[in-house]
Amino acid sequence: MEPALLHSSDPVSYTARIVAAKRAIEQLHSAPLFQDPYAAALAGDEVDALLSRWRKVAQAQAVPLEQVITKRTRYIAVRTKFMDDLLNSTLAEYNQVVILGAGLDTRSYRLAWSPSTIVYEVDCPEVLQYKAQVLQDVPPACIYRPVSGDLAAPDAKWATAILDAGYQTTVPTIWLVEGVVMYLQKQEVHLLLQTLSHLSVPGSVLGMDGVKVGSVLAGQRARKADRGRVVRHWQFGHDDPKQLLAGYGWGAEVFEPQDVEAGYGRYPKSLPIGTETADQDDGRGVWLVNAVKV
Numbered sequence: 001m002e003p004a005l006l007h008s009s010d011p012v013s014y015t016a017r018i019v020a021a022k023r024a025i026e027q028l029h030s031a032p033l034f035q036d037p038y039a040a041a042l043a044g045d046e047v048d049a050l051l052s053r054w055r056k057v058a059q060a061q062a063v064p065l066e067q068v069i070t071k072r073t074r075y076i077a078v079r080t081k082f083m084d085d086l087l088n089s090t091l092a093e094y095n096q097v098v099i100l101g102a103g104l105d106t107r108s109y110r111l112a113w114s115p116s117t118i119v120y121e122v123d124c125p126e127v128l129q130y131k132a133q134v135l136q137d138v139p140p141a142c143i144y145r146p147v148s149g150d151l152a153a154p155d156a157k158w159a160t161a162i163l164d165a166g167y168q169t170t171v172p173t174i175w176l177v178e179g180v181v182m183y184l185q186k187q188e189v190h191l192l193l194q195t196l197s198h199l200s201v202p203g204s205v206l207g208m209d210g211v212k213v214g215s216v217l218a219g220q221r222a223r224k225a226d227r228g229r230v231v232r233h234w235q236f237g238h239d240d241p242k243q244l245l246a247g248y249g250w251g252a253e254v255f256e257p258q259d260v261e262a263g264y265g266r267y268p269k270s271l272p273i274g275t276e277t278a279d280q281d282d283g284r285g286v287w288l289v290n291a292v293k294v
């Protein structure tokens with residue numbers, strides 16, 4: 001029986017399942033950018049739902065299904081690879097990792113952690129319970145500490161919760177905030193950055209992504225038109241993440257996905273960024289950040 005879960009009654013939590021489905025679909029690529037053997041189980045029937053939707057799009061546009069799949073999965077594929085690379089290049093030196101809004105991210109189970117690394121994952125209880133249930137027979141590859149918390153709460157109790165779970169304020173930390181800040185309001189993002197920065201000693205590392213302001217506006221238009229299961233929930237966008245993070249003491253390198261290892265071949269000129277109805281000149285865009293606390 002499928003575990004009770006993440007139904008569309010909580011559409012923001014459900015985005016975690018859509019991301020897992022895209023990671024599962026990436027595994028069907030002839031050269032996947034990463035290996036995630038658990039994504040399909042976590043995504044469940046969302047994989048078939050997406051593929052059947054995209055088949056209809058391909059038919060309606062008279063283009064190959066592969067092209068639709070590439071366009072709809074490439075950001076998640078490149079983002080996952082970017083964050084995997086960030087972790088793989090740093091994990092030998094760090095023993096403490098916090099993944100905020102971890103969703104159905106399976107890195108705690110699939111990366112080559114040192115056995116003494118502690119990984120804290122913060123998300124709402126339903127998401128963490130669902131993941132624990134689906135992966136109940138899979139041993140984590142680290143010391144795994146799931147922590148329920150609301151990242152939007154004005155009292156930032158999630159921070160107290162990770163401290164209670166053992167988080168060490170004197171130890172350099174790797175933070176991942178992947179696919180999260182766009183779902184929060186501006187003041188919530190600033191409080192989140194303030195809180196995690198306060199908990200980070202110099203040398204800590206932050207992997208984060210976000211969308212530009214134009215993408216949030218496009219999401220609002222999608223909501224009005226009753227479209228866009230993911231983008232309609234976007235609330236926060238920023239056009240200068242380097243400056244945003246500098247304000248909290250982080251030195252950031254910022255990338256667009258098509259520039260990360262030149263998009264790993266997923267952003268060819270023949271498949272420009274944009275949608276069927278608009279090109280990219282309306283201020284839309286996404287960014288990926290690799291930052292170090294100074």
Ligand SMILES: C[S@@+](CC[C@H](N)C(=O)[O-])C[C@H]1O[C@@H](n2cnc3c(N)ncnc32)[C@H](O)[C@@H]1O
Pocket residue numbers: 012013014015016019020100101102103104105122123124127149150151152153177178179180183
């Ligand atoms: C798009 S998913 C991304 C999940 C994961 N980081 C990944 O890339 O696969 C967004 C996640 O953020 C979580 N999230 C959004 N708002 C949250 C909040 N206020 N408190 C805790 N988690 C939140 C959702 O539950 C969901 O798991």
